[in-house]
Amino acid sequence: MTDTLAEARLLPTPDETWWRQAAVYQIYPRSFADSNGDGVGDLSGITDRVPYLVELGIDAVWLSPFYPSALADGGYDVDDYRNVDPRLGTLADFDVMTQALHAAGIRLIVDIVPNHTSDRHEWFREALASPKGSAARERYIFRDGAGPDGAEPPADWESTFGGPAWEPVGDGQWYFHFFAKEQPDLNWNNPEVRADFRRTLRFWSDRGVDGFRIDVAHGLAKDLGRTLPTQAELDALPKDGSHPLWDRDDVHEIYAEWRAVFNEYAPARTAVAEAWVASDRRARYASADGLGQAFNFDLLEADFDAGQFRDIIAFNLGLAAESGSSTTWVFSNHDVVRHATRYGLPPRNGAAAKQGSQWLLRGGPASELDAELGLRRARAATLLELALPGSAYLYQGEELGLQEVAHIPAAERQDPAFFRNPGVDMGRDGCRVPLPWTRTGPSYGFGAGGSHLPQPAWFTGYSVEAEAGVAGSTLSLYRTALALRSRLQAAESMEWLETGRADVLAFRRPNGWTSVTNFGTEAFTLPAGEVLVSSTGLEAGSLPGAATAWLQA
Known part of the structure; x- marks a missing residue:
């Protein structure tokens, strides 16, 4: 074993429960930072930006796929699960990155894609x-x-x-192939498949990885039988644990085997399931004898609405108690329209994420988007999120207040969803455009050359350089809030507070940390206490509409 690999195995602290209330920052590596000027982000670019991550104040990085791939689906078509795409670096670069993150007190979660391989595997x-x-x-x-x-x-x-x-x-x-034809589904009834993925989990755990995000976690187990149903019959079948393709009860036999692997390490490796299942079936994925945690996408799909938020928060805290896990909160990721844009569009009765996609299909006309309101609401929602018990998953660029990039020429798009559903799906490229680091330059500081997806001119005002150290900027808000969150973090419980208004939500954590969010338009008089941070300026001690404030009683 090399010295680099030995150091990469070291963990920031031996805390077994670090993931329960972690702030996790998702990096889409091809679009984060480009160290060699070839237009594609890479692992060395991430290593170079570790000081930025430290100043941001996150607890862990979730790294989207970095494996060898033809990019038929943005890296989710994996050629080799135990290697690094040469365009992104080498295994040695991975070890250096892991060591740098750990030395900075930041843990590492990597994406595992077990439902399918690439057709080049x-x-x-x-x-x-x-x-x-x-x-x-x-x-x-x-x-x-x-x-x-x-x-x-x-x-x-x-x-x-x-x-x-x-x-x-x-x-x-x-x-x-449930996804692209370049992504053939694996047969998880095959013992060789199961054994090889256990080997993969150990391979990355041995290199210092702290946890895994499991792609399509609800899709591995399948029972197609001798006679296949028609598509209409398949769609009509209940997803109650016996569906031929989705959320089968026997998928948890696989995750029990994985949990045994995770528990071979000290501290035990953790995992989070991407499981798009009925809410009442999510808890089993998050159980202690399974993956340990499961994504809660409910807020991501909600409108900016106090009633929806309260119901979702209460329900998911109940699910967490049922599983013994902690819940997760997320507003944006690599698969959906950024929430700063969704919140600036007309509501669609709780289907805001899908409605954002429809806005893209129509070309993203400015007349439908109130970008200023969208960002204001996004800042308020994120500040609420960071006060909740559980872990918060943040997507690269949201700390800059980035909007979705709507106008990308067809010839420069990459997402297979765009090409295989013409006129139906604009794809996910708009949230995967490389980050702007500087006000100027061929790719706004992303790299020395261009970028693999075109960046709009308005990126200059959303760059790290434009926002760093600027009072009131979204980056400054995130840095302040994450620092406070780390200091204030308390037991995983909260108490709703009466506000007298249906459009204002307030709750208190056990240490007196209080969060108040005004979802309406009329100002709300804040309760007594020291104001620690607010998503926008206060008005004579009152919280304006579309705003959140934290107080200490």
């Missing part, structure tokens, strides 16, 4: 070169085609990115 290449019924094909989901010569797909299923979900291989058989 050595296993899939072997499967295509092997005959029907071979062990190589048993690692994936192959089926004979319909009709006398197998020329028709086994079923009329549709891929989430558009088009058929079954792809022919030329010998009468077809393979299943």
Whole structure:
């Protein structure tokens, strides 16, 4: 073992429960910082920006996929689970980055993509070169085609990115891919698949990784049976644990095996499930004998509305108590329209995230977007989020108040959802545009050259250089709030406070830390206490509309 790898294994502190109330910052590595000027962010770029992360005040980094990939789906088509994409660096660069983060007291969570590999993975290449019924094909989901010569797909299923979900291989058989055709689904009934992923978890844990974000965690276990249902029949089946594809009860047998691996380490490695399941089925993913935590996307899908927020918060704190875990709070990530933009659009009855996508489909006309109001609401929502018990997941650039980039020429887009659903889905490129670090330069400080997605001219005013040290800037607000959060963090409980107004929410943590959010338009007189921070300026001791303030009783 090299000295670098040995140091990378060191943890900031031996706290087993660090993840329960952590502030986690998601880095989409290709769009964070480019160290060599090739237009693509890389691991060395992250290492160079560790001082920025320290000053921001986060507890952990969640690193989106950095593995070798053809980028058919932004890196979620993985060629090799135990290596680094050469465009992003090397394993040695990964070790240096991990060491730098740990030396700064920041933990590291990495993305694991277990539902599917890429079609360039050595296993899939072997499967295509092997005959029907071979062990190589048993690692994936192959089926004979319909009709006398197998020329028709086994079923009329549709891929989430558009088009058929079954792809022919030329010998009468077809393979299943729920996502892009370059992402063949794995067969998790195969012991070899299970064993190889346990090896992957140990590989990265041995290199110092503190936790894992599990992509499509609810999709691994499948039971297709001998006769496949039609798409209409499939859609009509309840997702109650017995669905052929989604949220099957037996998926938790896999995660019990993973938990045994996580517990081999001290402190135990943690994990968080990306499981888009019914709320009453989420707790099992977050159980202590499973992954330990599961994403709660409910606030991400809500409008800026006091009633929706209160119901969601109360419900998810109840789920956390049921599982023994802590809940997670998130407003933006690499898959959705940024919340500073969503909150500036007309409400859609709790479907704000989808409504933001529809706004993109219409070309993002400025007449529908009140960017100033959207940012004001986003700042208020985030300050509320950071006061809640549980962990907060932040997406790169939200600390700058970045809006969604709506206008990207079709020729420069990258997301398969755009190309495979023309006129239906504008894709996710708008939230993945490389960050602006400086006011000027060919890529606003992202790198010495251009950027792999075009940056708009308005980025100059949202750059780190433009906001750092500026009172009232969104970056200054995040830095202040995260520092206070670290100091004020208390037991994982809260008490709702009566405000006398349906559009104002207030709650108190056990140490007297109080958060008040005004979702309305009329000012609200704050209760007694020292004002620690507010998302916007106060008006003679009153909290204006679309604003949050923290107080200490």
